Amino acid sequence: xxxxxxxxxxxxxxxxxxxxxxxxxxxxxxxxxxxxxxxxxxxxxxxxxxxxxxxxxxxxxxxxxxxxxxxxxxxxxxxxxxxxxxxxxxxxxxxxxxxxxxxxxxxxxxxxxxxxxxxxxxxxxxxxxxxxxxxxxxxxxxxxxxxxxxxxxxxxxxxxxxxxxxxxxxxxxxxxxxxxxxxxxxxxxxxxxxxxxxxxxxxxxxxxxxxxxxxxxxxxxxxxxxxxxxxxxxxxxxxxxxxxxxxxxxxxxxxxxxxxxxxxxxxxxxxxxxxxxxxxxxxxxxxxxxxxxxxxxxxxxxxxxxxxxxxxxxxxxxxxxxxxxxxxxxxxxxxxxxxxxxxxxxxxxxxxxxxxxxxxxxxxxxxxxxxxxxxxxxxxxxxxxxxxxx
Amino acid sequence: xxxxxxxxxxxxxxxxxxxxxxxxxxxxxxxxxxxxxxxxxxxxxxxxxxxxxxxxxxxxxxxxxxxxxxxxxxxxxxxxxxxxxxxxxxxxxxxxxxxxxxxxxxxxxxxxxxxxxxxxxxxxxxxxxxxxxxxxxxxxxxxxxxxxxxxxxxxxxxxxxxxxxxxxxxxxxxxxxxxxxxxxxxxxxxxxxxxxxxxxxxxxxxxxxxxxxxxxxxxxxxxxxxxxxxxxxxxxxxxxxxxxxxxxxxxxxxxxxxxxxxxxxxxxxxxxxxxxxxxxxxxxxxxxxxxxxxxxxxxxxxxxxxxxxxxxx
Amino acid sequence: xxxxxxxxxxxxxxxxxxxxxxxxxxxxxxxxxxxxxxxxxxxxxxxxxxxxxxxxxxxxxxxxxxxxxxxxxxxxxxxxxxxxxxxxxxxxxxxxxxxxxxxxxxxxxxxxxxxxxxxxxxxxxxxxxxxxxxxxxxxxxxxxxxxxxxxxxxxxxxxxxxxxxxxxxxxxxxxxxxxxxxxxxxxxxxxxxxxxxxxxxxxxxxxxxxxxxxxxxxxxxxxxxxxxxxxxxxxxxxxxxxxxxxxxxxxxxxxxxxxxxxxxxxxxxxxxxxxxxxxxxxxxxxxxxxx
Numbered sequence: 005x006x007x008x009x010x011x012x013x014x015x016x017x018x019x020x021x022x023x024x025x026x027x028x029x030x031x032x033x034x035x036x037x038x039x040x041x042x043x044x045x046x047x048x049x050x051x052x053x054x055x056x057x058x059x060x061x062x063x064x065x066x067x068x069x070x071x072x073x074x075x076x077x078x079x080x081x082x083x084x085x086x087x088x089x090x091x092x093x094x095x096x097x098x099x100x101x102x103x104x105x106x107x108x109x110x111x112x113x114x115x116x117x118x119x120x121x122x123x124x125x126x127x128x129x130x131x132x133x134x135x136x137x138x139x140x141x142x143x144x145x146x147x148x149x150x151x152x153x154x155x156x157x158x159x160x161x162x163x164x165x166x167x168x169x170x171x172x173x174x175x176x177x178x179x180x181x182x183x184x185x186x187x188x189x190x191x192x193x194x195x196x197x198x199x200x201x202x203x204x205x206x207x208x209x210x211x212x213x214x215x216x217x218x219x220x221x222x223x224x225x226x227x228x229x230x231x232x233x234x235x236x237x238x239x240x241x242x243x244x245x246x247x248x249x250x251x252x253x254x255x256x257x258x259x260x261x262x263x264x265x266x267x268x269x270x271x272x273x274x275x276x277x278x279x280x281x282x283x284x285x286x287x288x289x290x291x292x293x294x295x296x297x298x299x300x301x302x303x304x305x306x307x308x309x310x311x312x313x314x315x316x317x318x319x320x321x322x323x324x325x326x327x328x329x330x331x332x333x334x335x336x337x338x339x340x341x342x343x344x345x346x347x348x349x350x351x352x353x354x355x356x357x358x359x360x361x362x363x364x365x366x367x368x369x370x371x372x373x374x375x376x377x378x379x380x381x382x383x384x385x386x387x388x389x390x391x392x393x394x
Numbered sequence: 395x396x397x398x399x400x401x402x403x404x405x406x407x408x409x410x411x412x413x414x415x416x417x418x419x420x421x422x423x424x425x426x427x428x429x430x431x432x433x434x435x436x437x438x439x440x441x442x443x444x445x446x447x448x449x450x451x452x453x454x455x456x457x458x459x460x461x462x463x464x465x466x467x468x469x470x471x472x473x474x475x476x477x478x479x480x481x482x483x484x485x486x487x488x489x490x491x492x493x494x495x496x497x498x499x500x501x502x503x504x505x506x507x508x509x510x511x512x513x514x515x516x517x518x519x520x521x522x523x524x525x526x527x528x529x530x531x532x533x534x535x536x537x538x539x540x541x542x543x544x545x546x547x548x549x550x551x552x553x554x555x556x557x558x559x560x561x562x563x564x565x566x567x568x569x570x571x572x573x574x575x576x577x578x579x580x581x582x583x584x585x586x587x588x589x590x591x592x593x594x595x596x597x598x599x600x601x602x603x604x605x606x607x608x609x610x611x612x613x614x615x616x617x618x619x620x621x622x623x624x625x626x627x628x629x630x631x632x633x634x635x636x637x638x639x640x641x642x643x644x645x646x647x648x649x650x651x652x653x654x655x656x657x658x659x660x661x662x663x664x665x666x667x668x669x670x671x672x673x674x675x676x677x678x679x680x681x682x683x684x685x686x687x688x689x690x691x692x693x694x695x696x697x698x699x700x701x702x703x704x705x706x707x
Numbered sequence: 708x709x710x711x712x713x714x715x716x717x718x719x720x721x722x723x724x725x726x727x728x729x730x731x732x733x734x735x736x737x738x739x740x741x742x743x744x745x746x747x748x749x750x751x752x753x754x755x756x757x758x759x760x761x762x763x764x765x766x767x768x769x770x771x772x773x774x775x776x777x778x779x780x781x782x783x784x785x786x787x788x789x790x791x792x793x794x795x796x797x798x799x800x801x802x803x804x805x806x807x808x809x810x811x812x813x814x815x816x817x818x819x820x821x822x823x824x825x826x827x828x829x830x831x832x833x834x835x836x837x838x839x840x841x842x843x844x845x846x847x848x849x850x851x852x853x854x855x856x857x858x859x860x861x862x863x864x865x866x867x868x869x870x871x872x873x874x875x876x877x878x879x880x881x882x883x884x885x886x887x888x889x890x891x892x893x894x895x896x897x898x899x900x901x902x903x904x905x906x907x908x909x910x911x912x913x914x915x916x917x918x919x920x921x922x923x924x925x926x927x928x929x930x931x932x933x934x935x936x937x938x939x940x941x942x943x944x945x946x947x948x949x950x951x952x953x954x955x956x957x958x959x960x961x962x963x964x965x966x967x968x969x970x971x972x973x974x975x976x977x978x979x980x981x982x983x984x985x986x987x988x989x990x991x992x993x994x995x996x997x998x
Contacts, residue, residue, distance in 0.1 A: 259937060
């Protein structure tokens with residue numbers, strides 16, 4: 005992929021590609037990031053933290069619940085712990101994200117979330133719909149440790165709307181004891197009739213269109229900006245693929261991973277954390293490196309526009325972005341982190357980290373195809389509904 | 395007015411009586427608050443759905459709203475429209491389940507009304523009892539029974555009909571599972587109107603047929619069955635109407651290929667910002683159900699008149 | 708004389724009926740069996756028994772608060788629907804013929820409109836008036852769908868009351884409302900209890916409207932059930948509580964029927980053999996199902 009050929013004019017994307025050229029080589033010890041641009045002073049008068057109601061309502065991915073809450077069963081033991089220790093295990097209520105489109109819809113309908121954890125390609129939609137407000141980074145002691153390249157990417161219209169936290173890849177995870185490695189060379193594995201009924205793609209519409217685009221051989225830099233005819237093509241191949249699925253999974257920990265463990269499914273769209281889970285469950289899997297390239301993403305925290313827990317929200321995020329929390333998260337999920345203070349010494353599975361380039365966030369743009377904002381999202385979503393109805 | 399009421403009228407017109415005329419038309423006004431509730435919370439939403447479907451309102455910020463029948467045209471006449479295809483698939487499943495449920499329920503009603511004379515009402519209650527329990531829980535129970543590691547597959551493997559470790563995968567997340575659970579859910583309610591009609595049937599007609607020399611089977615075929623037809627149709631309607639809009643069962647035991655029309659409506663409003671198209675589907679569903687009601691409704695009112703006339707027997 | 712099937716026919720019918728009862732109750736039995744299964748995975752064979760899921764379920768704050776929430780919503784919706792049902796029944800008994808048919812059609816509409824369409828319509832309405840998701844909206848939505856059941860239960864009973872009783876009260880000097888309160892209302896009690904129970908059940912079990920209108924952190928019990936049915940870790944607790952809910956529902960059915968017979972016997976010296984469920988045919992049919 006040649007980043008300089010991207011047709012986008014989005015500020016974020018061009019900065020990403022620009023900074024790519026300038027970025028130094030990998031190394032976990034990145035240069036200390038400089039503090040971000042000064043955040044806009046809060047001209048709104050807010051009640052002090054002691055006067056805030058304190059019960060956080062958060063739209064979050066399953067598995068990212070704060071350590072110490074009953075819901076956290078995915079192995080994250082540090083992130084959020086300091087917050088929960090202080091405010092109690094019942095101080096946060098989680099509503100779950102199944103995919104970004106559903107999350108955006110949910111956030112739009114229920115505007116009372118204090119915190120949300122969407123992925124970056126949604127930032128424009130969240131901001132333009134008035135769902136979020138910018139962060140006061142001066143309230144986040146660890147903000148200075150965060151990777152400036154990612155932080156810049158979390159800005160929109162010059163304001164820090166997202167605090168990027170986690171990043172990684174998307175590909176097909178497959179059971180090596182059931183899937184012939186000769187079949188597992190590219191995204192077309194999901195279309196292989198040999199494995200009919202043993203495949204589970206994600207319910208995320210945008211992602212599936214990107215997969216279809218890659219499978220069709222469409223220029224990856226256009227995978228989020230399909231022309232009408234390309235969209236139609238992608239729709240047709242997705243309709244062809246649909247009957248091969250056992251189900252479209254919506255929950256990683258409740259459907260996809262148990263499915264792989266029990267052998268109900270052999271091939272699933274997943275992120276690299278599945279590698280870690282399956283390794284500890286002694287299930288032989290591989291995270292495919294497709295010939296067309298993997299997908300990549302980064303996600304982060306966003307602050308509700310009408311939240312009455314302004315300071316609590318900042319404290320919560322701080323409990324996630326500090327070094328200890330980030331290091332443990334990377335060990336638990338093999339995801340990249342935005343905290344530059346995390347070093348190889350903190351990582352237990354160094355070989356895995358190396359193979360995933362976890363030391364260099366730029367890898368999401370250099371070694372894979374970064375999922376980005378799709379201008380024709382409404383068309384995509386309508387087409388997805390048509391696929392589901394076919 | 396009844397004679398009682400006339401008498402009251404006369405009495406009421408006498409002077410110096412505290413009581414006033416009873417049954418003044420004024421009491422009819424009490425029907426207004428409930429009517430207003432239904433107007434506000436049922437008709438209102440339907441009207442809004444209509445507005446969304448023709449583009450006069452939109453929930454996508456910044457859309458220009460103007461009257462357009464594009465979505466309607468596409469759904470109703472667009473070539474190969476997948477939502478229309480889904481609707482047809484959905485209706486086929488609905489009809490199949492309805493017919494099977496009606497056929498399966500008839501012997502139950504017959505048993506209750508003819509064979510189990512003495513305890514028929516208790517047995518009827520037994521038949522209906524599961525349906526006062528949570529619907530979702532029962533569907534979840536079926537999920538437990540039908541899934542790959544579930545009771546059904548265990549039994550099949552224990553009986554040797556399948557090798558161990560090879561589950562029959564079409565038992566769950568399939569048209570079969572959806573149809574089975576829907577069939578299961580509605581049988582007792584289909585049995586109810588058939589039972590009611592059989593109960594009200596004048597047994598002397600059956601006696602007469604037998605006196606005239608008809609065999610039991612002929613009596614059934616030529617007297618009982620035709621006379622019970624209104625109840626059968628009512629039962630058919632009891633399962634047809636709700637199942638047309640069903641979406642919960644496919645959510646829990648259905649797979650990608652066994653979703654029903656109601657699921658598509660739900661998907662549009664949970665995942666997609668294009669509520670305009672979703673509204674077309676939602677409104678179409680209402681229209682279809684009302685049409686079905688109008689067509690079959692005559693049989694329902696006949697049945698109600700026959701059975702709700704009073705309590706005791 | 709009761710014409711019946713022949714000997715063989717009777718036996719076959721009996722077997723068929725029993726087989727069906729087994730079929731109908733088997734999912735409930737499955738839940739009961741797995742609620743005491745020591746393994747957290749719902750598979751056979753059962754290796755051990757335990758009651759720990761019940762303990763765990765009741766210490767699960769989200770589960771218990773969802774139960775309580777649904778119970779409160781159900782109670783409020785049932786009261787509202789029953790009260791409006793009384794009003795509608797009185798109004799319908801008194802009104803003129805033409806308007807009455809129209810009013811009945813409108814009032815019975817919630818029975819016909821598919822709940823998914825109504826749910827999305829209410830969602831749009833709540834968005835339009837700027838309310839968004841709210842539990843009050845859920846209550847009012849449930850009141851609307853329960854209203855026809857209330858009317859179907861109360862109206863026939865109201866019509867069947869002997870008007871001379873009310874007349875007598877008036878003759879003795881009672882006001883209109885007084886006659887209603889002291890004579891009609893007590894006589895209506897069995898149907899009011901019926902109405903409350905049916906409306907409560909309708910609301911408690913309703914999923915479509917609640918899934919769209921309940922705020923994210925405050926699910927009703929069915930919404931919570933649906934969410935946790937996808938969570939293998941929560942399944943044993945869900946089954947445990949589910950078994951209790953089912954047992955309670957069955958108990959209510961038995962009590963309601965028994966209570967009705969007792970009540971009618973006391974009030975009228977006789978009770979109809981028809982179960983409470985059989986007279987409002989459409990009411991009970993749709994009540995437990997179309998949620």
